[in-house]
Amino acid sequence: MRTSARLFAAYAVASLVPIGALGAVMLHGTAVDARRWGQDQGRAQAAVIAEMAVAPALAEADLADGLTTGQRDRLQRATDLAIYNDSVLRLRVRGFNGQVVFSDDGTTAGGISINDPAFRSAAAGHTEVGLLSVPEAPGGQVIRVLQPIVASASGQSVGVLELYLPYEHIAARLREQTAVTYWRLGAGLGLLYLVLGLISWSTTRSLRRYAQRQAHEALHDALTGLPNRAAFHERARAALAQDGEPGAIVLVDLDRFKEVNDTLGHHAGDELLAVVADRLRAGLRPADTLARLGGDEFALILPRSDAATVRRLLDGLSAALATEVVLDGVPLSIEASFGVAHYPEHGRAVDELLRRADAAMYHGKRGSADIVVYAGEDMSHPTQWLVVQAELRHALARDELVLHYQPKVDLRTGEVVGVEALVRWQHPQRGLLPPSEFLPAAEQSGLIEPLTAWVLARALADQAAWTATGRSWGVSVNVSARNLEKPGFADFVSGLLAEHGTPAHRLLLEITETALAADTRRAEQAVLDLTTRGIGISVDDFGTGYTSMSQLRGLPIAEIKIDRTFVRDVLEAPPSQAIVRAIIALAHGLGSRVTAEGIESPEVADWLRRAGCDEAQGYLYSRPVPWAEVGTYEITGAAS
Amino acid sequence: MKRALLAAVLLAALTGCAAPARSEPAPSGDAGIAVNQGLHESLPESIRARGTIRFMTDASYAPMEQFAADGRTIIGFSPDLASALGSVLGVDAEMVQGDFHTALDDLAAGQYDGVLSSMNNTAERRKKADFVDYFAAGTAIIVQRGNPKGVTGFRSLCGLVVSTERGTVQADLLQRSQRACEGNPMTIKLYKTNADALVELRTGRAAAVLNDFPPAAYLASDPRTKAFYQLASTTQYEPGLFGIAFAKDAPELRDAVQAAFDELVRTGVYTELLQRWGIGNGAIASGTMGRV
Numbered sequence: 001m002r003t004s005a006r007l008f009a010a011y012a013v014a015s016l017v018p019i020g021a022l023g024a025v026m027l028h029g030t031a032v033d034a035r036r037w038g039q040d041q042g043r044a045q046a047a048v049i050a051e052m053a054v055a056p057a058l059a060e061a062d063l064a065d066g067l068t069t070g071q072r073d074r075l076q077r078a079t080d081l082a083i084y085n086d087s088v089l090r091l092r093v094r095g096f097n098g099q100v101v102f103s104d105d106g107t108t109a110g111g112i113s114i115n116d117p118a119f120r121s122a123a124a125g126h127t128e129v130g131l132l133s134v135p136e137a138p139g140g141q142v143i144r145v146l147q148p149i150v151a152s153a154s155g156q157s158v159g160v161l162e163l164y165l166p167y168e169h170i171a172a173r174l175r176e177q178t179a180v181t182y183w184r185l186g187a188g189l190g191l192l193y194l195v196l197g198l199i200s201w202s203t204t205r206s207l208r209r210y211a212q213r214q215a216h217e218a219l220h221d222a223l224t225g226l227p228n229r230a231a232f233h234e235r236a237r238a239a240l241a242q243d244g245e246p247g248a249i250v251l252v253d254l255d256r257f258k259e260v261n262d263t264l265g266h267h268a269g270d271e272l273l274a275v276v277a278d279r280l281r282a283g284l285r286p287a288d289t290l291a292r293l294g295g296d297e298f299a300l301i302l303p304r305s306d307a308a309t310v311r312r313l314l315d316g317l318s319a320a321l322a323t324e325v326v327l328d329g330v331p332l333s334i335e336a337s338f339g340v341a342h343y344p345e346h347g348r349a350v351d352e353l354l355r356r357a358d359a360a361m362y363h364g365k366r367g368s369a370d371i372v373v374y375a376g377e378d379m380s381h382p383t384q385w386l387v388v389q390a391e392l393r394h395a396l397a398r399d400e401l402v403l404h405y406q407p408k409v410d411l412r413t414g415e416v417v418g419v420e421a422l423v424r425w426q427h428p429q430r431g432l433l434p435p436s437e438f439l440p441a442a443e444q445s446g447l448i449e450p451l452t453a454w455v456l457a458r459a460l461a462d463q464a465a466w467t468a469t470g471r472s473w474g475v476s477v478n479v480s481a482r483n484l485e486k487p488g489f490a491d492f493v494s495g496l497l498a499e500h501g502t503p504a505h506r507l508l509l510e511i512t513e514t515a516l517a518a519d520t521r522r523a524e525q526a527v528l529d530l531t532t533r534g535i536g537i538s539v540d541d542f543g544t545g546y547t548s549m550s551q552l553r554g555l556p557i558a559e560i561k562i563d564r565t566f567v568r569d570v571l572e573a574p575p576s577q578a579i580v581r582a583i584i585a586l587a588h589g590l591g592s593r594v595t596a597e598g599i600e601s602p603e604v605a606d607w608l609r610r611a612g613c614d615e616a617q618g619y620l621y622s623r624p625v626p627w628a629e630v631g632t633y634e635i636t637g638a639a640s
Numbered sequence: 641m642k643r644a645l646l647a648a649v650l651l652a653a654l655t656g657c658a659a660p661a662r663s664e665p666a667p668s669g670d671a672g673i674a675v676n677q678g679l680h681e682s683l684p685e686s687i688r689a690r691g692t693i694r695f696m697t698d699a700s701y702a703p704m705e706q707f708a709a710d711g712r713t714i715i716g717f718s719p720d721l722a723s724a725l726g727s728v729l730g731v732d733a734e735m736v737q738g739d740f741h742t743a744l745d746d747l748a749a750g751q752y753d754g755v756l757s758s759m760n761n762t763a764e765r766r767k768k769a770d771f772v773d774y775f776a777a778g779t780a781i782i783v784q785r786g787n788p789k790g791v792t793g794f795r796s797l798c799g800l801v802v803s804t805e806r807g808t809v810q811a812d813l814l815q816r817s818q819r820a821c822e823g824n825p826m827t828i829k830l831y832k833t834n835a836d837a838l839v840e841l842r843t844g845r846a847a848a849v850l851n852d853f854p855p856a857a858y859l860a861s862d863p864r865t866k867a868f869y870q871l872a873s874t875t876q877y878e879p880g881l882f883g884i885a886f887a888k889d890a891p892e893l894r895d896a897v898q899a900a901f902d903e904l905v906r907t908g909v910y911t912e913l914l915q916r917w918g919i920g921n922g923a924i925a926s927g928t929m930g931r932v
Contacts, residue, residue, distance in 0.1 A: 123712075125712065153835035154835035155835070156712070
């Protein structure tokens, strides 16, 4: 605003210079023209006087000899009235040698010097007009005309006419004209200046608006009109700069936005984003900031808010988002993940807080909670994930992964009846890594598919190897929800089985409860496809998730694995005992085997055997080891 | 402008050649006219002593003789010829404005050395003066542009007002033509100068003016005057010779000027001067034929 005002002022001053110069030139021209016009008036008057009054009176005259009485009388008569009427102030007829042959007042003295250039010029045939200052004359100025007297048609000049004419009337007329001209000039230039001013005003205004628009566009998202990432950073920095005020940075990411885009088109996706933006905006306080960082990712700055306030606010937003929205006739329920980082608690730098809010949000995406507050470094770091994902891709290519196996022991016979394949990563720098170090990253990306394929293929190959050495163990392989969701997974597995010549019943696929719960219909279909091919399905971590009983009813589950959390304290805690007994009863009722995980003592093994559990797995028997080492372990307490 | 320039050139030539001491022959043109010392010696003592030969003229007869724009300098063919003659004779030539109709009397009275004013060499005038002929021309009738009175010749002038300069052959011609206008005579008005006669025609008080052909043609073609005048016809009436008049008692001056004129004719200066003023068709071969 100030810049544009300065610009306008500069324009105004700059255009004043040419306007002023133009005015000066035109005024000067007017003055010169007026002066010339005045002289021309005198010249014209003198010409008429000379031709009509003086020349006829001087016909036949020889000025060198003086005038005859008749000539003098005629001249006198011709001039008297003009003098009387003030049309002529003075009239002299001069010979070429300067003598005054006639003067209206009768004197022969006075007159211009013969050596005056004007007189000489007139004697040589030219008319000389000059403006003289005569203080005693009215107006202070008179016109003096010196011109040759051509008394006859032959063109012969006989002398010089010296004529003084009043300038007063001419001057008055000139002043009048000049005044009019000055007014017109002033008005014209003023108008011109005004137009220039208007043009520069409008130009600076356009520029200012353009600059404002540019500035707005630089800091705002075009689709939703919300502040963009750059603006968000700026505002977040400003909010953080207020010392001692707690607040929160929140990242919001829409779940399954990509599906909307893919199935309904980008137009619907954009509409959805606009709806989300409106709903979020409506739920915020005036001091809060909502920004769109890109894609389906939004960010909030919630200043001067403690954790409880933030929680309340986000609950409200989550509820508002959950309201059904209809896009292209398709009713959708929007779900979003909120990742929260409090400041100053979780950091004082915008980037740090954003990273932590991001980590919390991804954590939430993997779990069931939609609002997750950052809770320390154990939350997998998305940026680390990227590294892990990149390295894992290489690991697959370079065959850095290995499979270890943990035996499943029949609690009644103490024999090893099967093994669970567990993937390890022989990382070139970090050594042997457990699955928890890289599986979440693989789950989050498409890498889980090639990874599972690799594990399946290796496990079946290993199984073929140990079968060849006389071992008849079945093998269990963990598959993720993503594997099940991928169409054609069952075909893929049967293909592998055929490849290795393995009967389908010797492969058991372990699926977590969470995976089953995630997308009931598709997971169910996948499980059905697998079981119809004779492949066994095992429900992993049973009791920690939300498996629906109705799901279990409809699926031919081969095995249910009791989560280690119930097994650990089964000797001391009656509730755990109750749960374990119930699961065993449930599983047997459904026709499934029961396997207990995390057996670390013979007592627990004994309790489980007595409770009716079929198989057990745990450090009591063996840690996960290469398959060749499984058989050499002393199975302790298995048959006690 | 052109004429003023010419005048300036000629004036320069005139002053440049006034110095009698210069003897080397020059190729041609005014500037190069050599003084003929023999002719200079033959001039009358009075003229040699004065160093100036004075010609009377009536400067109202362009392009023969007229006033320049300054109203004082006399320019035209006649002044140029005078200057050239002076150059040959080794004296300055001066043109003096005078009255045409009293010219020969004033000449006889000794006011001038000669009359050089487009004067026709007639038997009448030869009674008063001797002539050195220098030009041939007839008379032309000038009328207003558009010829409102329908003048075609002398016969059609009957009953009209005709003006001309007093004392000229044209005035004489008009008087003689009056006989053909029985019962319907011309009103003949005579004026002191040719310019005064032309004022009458310009203002419509006269129907025609008689002039020698060169000035008449000049009036009808000069940009400043052709809007007002035209020739009634291209006929030249009573062609005659223009002569420089000298007093009867100055035969040696007459002979010297005759010789100088013949030299100008011989050297081509005469032709060049005629061409300068656009009157080449009035040239004569030599000045001797008109002399008696």
